[in-house]
Amino acid sequence: xxxxxxxxxxxxxxxxxxxxRAPVTLPAPGGPRHDRPSGPTAGSAWLLxxxxxxxxxxxxxxxxxxxxxxxxxxxxxxxxxxxxxxFAFGSDTRSLPGVVPFEGxxxxxxxxxxxxxxxAYLLALGVGxxxxxxxxxxxxxxxxxxxxxxxxxSIPVTAWLPxxxxxxxLGEGSARSxxxxxxxxxVVVATADASSRVPATLVETARMxxxxxxxxxxxxxxxxxxxxxxxxxxxxxTLGWMSVIVGELTGQREGVGAMMFAARAAVQIDQILVGMxxxxxxxxxxxxxxxxxxxxxxRWSDA
Amino acid sequence: xxxxSPLSRRRxxxxxxxxxxxxxxxxxxxxEGDAASxxxxxxxxxxxxGTATTGARTPSFDGVTVTTAVYARNHASSPLFWxxxxxxxxxxxxxxxxxxxxxxxxxxxxxxxxxxxxxxxSLIEAEQGFGSRIVSMLSRQGIGLxxxxxxxxxxxxxxxxxxxxxxxPGVQVLVLTSLLEEVGLTLDRDVTSVPLGYADHAAALxxxxxxxxxxxxxxxxTSIVSGAGVRVPGVYDTAIGDFNTAxxxxxxxxxxxDLIAAVVAMQRDAAELLTPxxxxxxxxxxxxxxxxFEYEVPVYEEVLANIGAEWRFxxxxxxxxxxxxxxxxxxxxxxxxxxxxxxxxxxxxxxx
Amino acid sequence: MSSALAVDRLRRSFGPVEVIAGISLDVxxxxxxxxxxxxxxxxxxxxxxxxxxxxxxxxxILERGRKVVGPSPLRPMVAQGxxxxxxxxxxxxxxxxxxxxxxxxxxxxxxxxxEATGLTGFAAALPRQLSGGMRQRAAIAQVLAVQPxxxxxxxxxxxxxxxxxxxxxxxxxxxxxxxxxxxxxxTHDVDEALLLADRLVLLSSxxxxxxxxxxxxxxxxxxxxxxxxxxxxxxxxxxxxxxxAG
Numbered sequence: 053x054x055x056x057x058x059x060x061x062x063x064x065x066x067x068x069x070x071x072x073r074a075p076v077t078l079p080a081p082g083g084p085r086h087d088r089p090s091g092p093t094a095g096s097a098w099l100l101x102x103x104x105x106x107x108x109x110x111x112x113x114x115x116x117x118x119x120x121x122x123x124x125x126x127x128x129x130x131x132x133x134x135x136x137x138x139f140a141f142g143s144d145t146r147s148l149p150g151v152v153p154f155e156g157x158x159x160x161x162x163x164x165x166x167x168x169x170x171x172a173y174l175l176a177l178g179v180g181x182x183x184x185x186x187x188x189x190x191x192x193x194x195x196x197x198x199x200x201x202x203x204x205x206s207i208p209v210t211a212w213l214p215x216x217x218x219x220x221x222l223g224e225g226s227a228r229s230x231x232x233x234x235x236x237x238x239v240v241v242a243t244a245d246a247s248s249r250v251p252a253t254l255v256e257t258a259r260m261x262x263x264x265x266x267x268x269x270x271x272x273x274x275x276x277x278x279x280x281x282x283x284x285x286x287x288x289x290t291l292g293w294m295s296v297i298v299g300e301l302t303g304q305r306e307g308v309g310a311m312m313f314a315a316r317a318a319v320q321i322d323q324i325l326v327g328m329x330x331x332x333x334x335x336x337x338x339x340x341x342x343x344x345x346x347x348x349x350x351r352w353s354d355a
Numbered sequence: 356x357x358x359x360s361p362l363s364r365r366r367x368x369x370x371x372x373x374x375x376x377x378x379x380x381x382x383x384x385x386x387e388g389d390a391a392s393x394x395x396x397x398x399x400x401x402x403x404x405g406t407a408t409t410g411a412r413t414p415s416f417d418g419v420t421v422t423t424a425v426y427a428r429n430h431a432s433s434p435l436f437w438x439x440x441x442x443x444x445x446x447x448x449x450x451x452x453x454x455x456x457x458x459x460x461x462x463x464x465x466x467x468x469x470x471x472x473x474x475x476x477s478l479i480e481a482e483q484g485f486g487s488r489i490v491s492m493l494s495r496q497g498i499g500l501x502x503x504x505x506x507x508x509x510x511x512x513x514x515x516x517x518x519x520x521x522x523x524p525g526v527q528v529l530v531l532t533s534l535l536e537e538v539g540l541t542l543d544r545d546v547t548s549v550p551l552g553y554a555d556h557a558a559a560l561x562x563x564x565x566x567x568x569x570x571x572x573x574x575x576x577t578s579i580v581s582g583a584g585v586r587v588p589g590v591y592d593t594a595i596g597d598f599n600t601a602x603x604x605x606x607x608x609x610x611x612x613d614l615i616a617a618v619v620a621m622q623r624d625a626a627e628l629l630t631p632x633x634x635x636x637x638x639x640x641x642x643x644x645x646x647x648f649e650y651e652v653p654v655y656e657e658v659l660a661n662i663g664a665e666w667r668f669x670x671x672x673x674x675x676x677x678x679x680x681x682x683x684x685x686x687x688x689x690x691x692x693x694x695x696x697x698x699x700x701x702x703x704x705x706x707x
Numbered sequence: 708m709s710s711a712l713a714v715d716r717l718r719r720s721f722g723p724v725e726v727i728a729g730i731s732l733d734v735x736x737x738x739x740x741x742x743x744x745x746x747x748x749x750x751x752x753x754x755x756x757x758x759x760x761x762x763x764x765x766x767x768i769l770e771r772g773r774k775v776v777g778p779s780p781l782r783p784m785v786a787q788g789x790x791x792x793x794x795x796x797x798x799x800x801x802x803x804x805x806x807x808x809x810x811x812x813x814x815x816x817x818x819x820x821x822e823a824t825g826l827t828g829f830a831a832a833l834p835r836q837l838s839g840g841m842r843q844r845a846a847i848a849q850v851l852a853v854q855p856x857x858x859x860x861x862x863x864x865x866x867x868x869x870x871x872x873x874x875x876x877x878x879x880x881x882x883x884x885x886x887x888x889x890x891x892x893x894t895h896d897v898d899e900a901l902l903l904a905d906r907l908v909l910l911s912s913x914x915x916x917x918x919x920x921x922x923x924x925x926x927x928x929x930x931x932x933x934x935x936x937x938x939x940x941x942x943x944x945x946x947x948x949x950x951x952a953g
Contacts (some may be wrong), residue, residue, distance in 0.1 A: 123560050124581050148435040150449025151647045152427045196573035217457065221466035222424075222450055256760055257790040258781035261804035263854060275794045303424065303450040303461070311454055316554040318648060319577045352794040352833045 063260035082318050127322045135322040136329065142275050153304050154316035154323050156160060162330065164306035168224070172231035172299075173292045180236045180288065181281060184243020194244075201244075209295040213302075222303030230302070234295025242284020246277035252282040275329075279353040282346045293335045308334075363584040391474050415611035416445035421618060424458050427451040428648040430572050430662035431471055431494035431600050431627040435643070440624035455525065460675040462487050462605040469618055471600040473526040474679035481693050486606035488700035491619045492665040492672060493598040493626075495690040496591065498527050499575030499661060500534070502567040503560055508587060512538040520551040520559050520568035524688075526599060529679050533593035533684065560591050573650060576658040580651070594678030596671060599662075609700060616703040619666070623705050626664035635659050668701055710771070711736050711759065711857040711889035712782070717766035719752055726752050728914035729766065734857065739883065740892040743950065744910030750893040751787075752862050754913065757891065763950035769942040770857070780808060783850035784859035788866065790846050791834040797845050798830040804853035813852075820848040823882055840871045844878065846943070851882070857889045864899065876902045876931050884927070897946050901939060902929050909949055919949050 109129055115121050116128035135154075144156030153160075175298070186193040192244065212233050213226075220226040250273050258272045259265075274281070300309030308330045315323035409538045414525055423434045437447040450467065452458055452475055455476035461467040463485065471482075480487070502508035508517065511534045521528060522541070535542055542548050549565050556568040556575075561583045578584030591597040629639050640659055644650040650658070676695055683689040712734040719727040726749040734740045737808075744750050755761040757768060757814045759778045768775040770782060778784075798817050805813035821827045824844040826837075834842055842865060850858060863879075864872045876899060883890065894900055900907050901923060910917040925939060933939050 122561050122581075123581075124577065124583070125558055146645070146647050148647055149438060149447075150425065150435045150451070152451050154649055184515055214460075218464065221464050222452070222457070222461045223466065252781070253788070253790050254792060255787045256758075256778060256784075256786070257792075257849075258803075258807075259778040260758065260850065261782060262780045262807040263803075264807070267807075272792070280363075301451055301453055303457070303466075305451055310427075310451065314451060317426060317453075318428035318556050318650065319554065319574050320428075320649065323649075338909070350794075352835065 124319070124321065125145060127325070132322050132325045132329075139323070139326050139330075142195075150305065152310055154311060154315065154320075157306075157311070158330070158346040160270045160306050161308045161311050162334065164304070164310075165300070165308045166298055166334070168227050168231055168307065169293055169296050172228040173235050173289060174231050175228070176235035176239055176288055176292060177285065179232075179240030180284070181243050184240045184281070184284070185247050185269060185273065187240065187244035187278075188247030189269065190276070198204070198244075201237070201240055205241065209234045209298045213298055217302060220302075227296075227299035227304060227307075228301035231292050231295045234298070235292030238282045238287035238291055239281075242287065243281045244278065246280020246284070247273050250276040279350045282350050285346065286342055289338055290335060293331070293338060297331070376528040383520060414442075414617070416442050416614070416617065418444060420446040420448055421468045421614065422448045422450060422466065422617075423471075424450045424452040425471065426453065426462065428573075428650075430497050430644075430658070431664075432466060432643060433493060433622060433629060433664040434469075434471075435647075436625035436628055437618070437621040438626075440621045445617060447621070454523070459485060459655070461488070462603065465605060465607060466610055466641050467605065468605055468614075469602055472603050473600050474595065474598055474676055475525045475529055475683070476703070477601070477603065477698065478676075478683055478689060478693055479524075482689055482691060487603040489601045489698055490604050490615055490666065490700050491602045491622050492598075492668045493622065493702055495597040495663045495665045497572045497599045497662050498530060498570070498590055499572065500531070500567065500590050501556070501560065501575050501578050502587050504583055504585055505564065505567075506566040508567055509585075510538075511535065511587060511589060512540070513587075514546050514567060515540055516545070517566035518549055518564075520556050520565040520570070521548040522551065522553050522556070522570060526595065526679075527569045527571065529682055530590055530593050530595050532682060533595065533678075534589060537593075538653055557581075557583070572662055573654055573658050576654050576661065580653045580657055591688075594675065594682075596627040596675045598672060598675040598679075599665075601668065601672070604700065615661050615700070619699045619703045620705055623666040626666040629664040633663075635663060649670055666704075668699075668704060710734060710769075711738075712891065712914065713769045713772075714757070715767045715769070717753070717768065718762055719749075719756060719761070725847060725914040727756070727763075728916050730910075730915060731766075731910055732915055732917065732920075734889050734891050736856075737887055737889055738906060739892060739904045740908060741892045741894060741904030742908045742910060743894060743897065743900045743946070744915065745950065746895055748910050748912050749860055749915035750895075750910065753910075754784060754859050754891070754893050758782060758859050761785070766909045767844050779899075780804060780853040781855055782859055783853065783855050784856040784861060785846050785850055785863050787862045791842060791849060793834050796831050796833060797826055797837070800834070800845060800849050801852050803849065808853060810853075816852050821854055823885075824848045826880075838874060839867055843875065844865065847879070847882075851886065852886070853888060854886075855888065857891065860890060861891045862894055863892070865894075865896070872896075872899070873902075873931055873934075876884045879903060880929060897943055897950065898934065901943055901946070907946070910948070921946070 073279055085119035112126070113129050116126065118122070138155045139158040140157075142155035144153055144160075146153045183197070183201075187198055188194075193282055211231055216226045216229050216233075220229055254276055255268060258268060263271055295306070297309035297312065300307040301313065304310040308327050312324050315321075315327065393556060401618045423437070425432045425434055434447070434449050437449075441447055452461070453469075455472050458467060458470035458472060459476065459480050462470050469490075470487075477485075477489070489562070502513075506517065508514060514535065519531075521531065532542060535546065538544055549559070551559055551565075551568070553571045553574055556570040559565050560568055560578055562582065563682070567587070575584075575586070578693060579586060602619075604618075607615060629636060629643070635660060640662075644655045644658070678700070680689065680693050680695065684692060714730060714732045717727055717730045718725070721796075730753065732740070732742075742750055742753065752761065756763050757775070759775050759782070769927050775782075791797075792803065796801070798821070801817035801820050802813040804810075805816050810816070815829070821830055824847075826841060826845055826848070829837060829841065834845065837845060843866075847858075847860070847863065850877070864875045867875065880903065890903075892903060904923055907921045907923055908917055909921075910916070911918040923942070925933060925936070925942070
């Protein structure tokens, strides 16, 4: 263990006082370290992350204003912002069923995409974690399934689209199967890897402490592999979200990707950019949420 | 989690659990169930040219749903109006698609009951044993040969030595091949073709990546309105005419004369609403293109001259299909002469 | 006196490499036996066999007359390095065994051991927040929580600095004094062996056989002062000679 600033860590010269009822405060992760260049303080760090995007938007505004970029290739930021506003808060006055709406339809599109994402992602976890544990813990299972998993995971989600449409038809089944395929492999691979690396001494200790063999997966392997599993979960979440747009090539009227394809057909570039920004923001928020939810589970492994 | 069609979920879980199992569950209804509630009430059936042609018997469509497809925000969108003219009890569900192949597959699988298709895709699929059949026309025009404003192209002959963006095979490619043939040019010998999807044509021309493109609406009009391009005339003067898309019915429904007659009548009513007597009604198109699809007003005003809804499928259309087949045979796309009569199921077309 | 563990002509090879070539030894009840030997001689292999984590090619291991099959709470081993569950608090680590075995009141067992190991203030801490010495004490307390008749220790203090190690030796002596537990300790540290063990077994280099056995006989009151006791110094010189002679 590195000699860090952990208030609990006392040199062993203090053994006699080690019994002191020290208030137990856990060291904050990401604190200053001696062996790294000092970074910005936590308060200003997120602001710093906005500098480059802000500069890019400013350059975009200047280039558009000066007429260096054709609005058919990249509309000015004000137009995109206006489209974003209409997408989120405009009034949806459409009356024809079957039209893929834009104005005022942000909530509906986002809700539809989120639903696809969450449902398929939960299924990916439900399949991916047990399968990964099987691959990681059972040599038999690994020999049987690992070559297949390794081969399938190299297939891009887009390549699954035709076969998915043939199997599931136009509609939600195809959409979810594609998002599932995007999300499941990182989860499987990370879970298999992490569970196969659980130190043997931990398992042996658990056995010597009377842990029943059938409880080892739940009591030892899963908790010990959790940091790796969570990494796979984060990757799967992001890749699943990236697959939502492919999933919305399946005859969907609702969904951020469905809106983008409709806008693309009619050369409505401002709407496409709004869709991209929506993907970026929701993907970021989803990852932040997953990190916040999983952090308490893996705090023990913080470096 | 709210749901959605139990059918598609069942299919989905089938795969997740077993791998490939539940494929052939067939049937329609993969949808969110909101279509039924949004349709205009069936009382509007009274408009148009009267009752269906199936005789005195009034068929019942209680609880029947027909599924069809359109390209999102495309001019060939008359099915969006079907519900207004639907007989009582019939629900129309319109699904946005992005390619003709998708429509074919979905019709073969039974996910779509009716779909739109141009001559090229239909002939290719027919040769491969596709069992769907034409029941009426759906749209005309809607294509364009657009040259860069300063590319020095004012006629097809000027394309010699130029780069032209060509979409995936479809009616545009047939028309372009015919046009070039007429002036003695051959694609990829005298003209360089750049394969590019419809949606990317306008940007490619704007950037100067190509000198011209053979595209669809609305990208064509977008280029005109922005000043980046000009129309090269003559695209409707080939033997294909202004054939754009026809309406097809999937194999399993071809015995259901009542349903086909009802759908063809809805298409007739929708086409007559948009294009009464063969002339576009600007107000109805405005509602569709500006209010529903959010086209910019100048694009709407300009595009109106190059689109049209259609339902009649007369000898002129059959001649166009023959011309398409002949061209495709000659260029080796088709290897056997298609039996065109087998493709037509036109008994349900209403009288004029 | 009965034997907590009786080992008879134990043999183990890995492929062509013979690691243990016929070792017989006895761990009497409530006795600390130290197995001393050059590094790589097979000490850890021997301990894994005794713990039931590995199977011998020949010979027998009897635990109170019963053949050893698999790992058991009756003779847990503390391996080199920390064997605490890193995601569990110190308290949860200590309660692990009693809980798994369905013993009554695991919390009370943990309380008593936290007190005995001086870790009461760190009950809610995670293993990584402890110093090396604290972690090692917690790891020993974790297995003592199942009240094993025999404890197997593999270089338990090898990673600690000399001063801390000495403090650990004193602590372990006092801890064991209050418990009816036999210990088999594997070490390469002669001081450690002489401070902790009642009996000392010296292994030859690989393949390991017993080169020499010795009753330490330094009494029960051993600690830092023992290090300068002339009897200790003489004994250490003798043992070192034998160790270095191989």
